[in-house]
Amino acid sequence: MKKKVVSIVTLSLAAMLSMGGLSSCNTKQHAINRLEKFSVELRDHSAQYSVNEWKKAGEKFVDIRKDISKHELDYTPDEKTKIGKLEGKCAGYMAKGMKEGVFDKLKAFGNELKGILMGILNSVID
Numbered sequence: 001m002k003k004k005v006v007s008i009v010t011l012s013l014a015a016m017l018s019m020g021g022l023s024s025c026n027t028k029q030h031a032i033n034r035l036e037k038f039s040v041e042l043r044d045h046s047a048q049y050s051v052n053e054w055k056k057a058g059e060k061f062v063d064i065r066k067d068i069s070k071h072e073l074d075y076t077p078d079e080k081t082k083i084g085k086l087e088g089k090c091a092g093y094m095a096k097g098m099k100e101g102v103f104d105k106l107k108a109f110g111n112e113l114k115g116i117l118m119g120i121l122n123s124v125i126d
Contacts, residue, residue: 028071032083034064039089046097054098061090 038060049057068083075083 027067028074028079031064031067031071032079032086035068035083035086035090038064039086039093042090042093042097046093047100049097057094061094 038057042057046057065087
């Protein structure tokens with residue numbers, strides 16, 4: 001009996017998916033979920049991104065944005081607000097991550113330059 005119930009549920013879900021009954025909702029929510037995960041990734045790791053990672057992040061954002069735009073008419077006003085907030089977070093994290101990453105690299109280079117100058121001065125004085 002239990003196997004029959006599981007089979008019926010499985011077949012029902014398969015039929016709904018093949019007719020598009022669940023795929024539209026899942027796909028539009030999947031796009032929001034991707035954007036949300038991407039914003040967390042940027043928040044947590046973008047300050048350490050290399051140039052190549054920034055390129056990939058930009059491509060990923062464009063890809064997620066394309067996915068969202070496919071379902072633009074399906075989103076509720078609340079979902080659109082959430083999407084806007086997440087896109088704003090992504091933009092902010094990108095700007096902050098780029099600024100912090102560049103500043104850290106310049107700071108490290110400044111320390112290295114300071115060391116070079118001290119080495120030159122020490123060798124001239126000795």
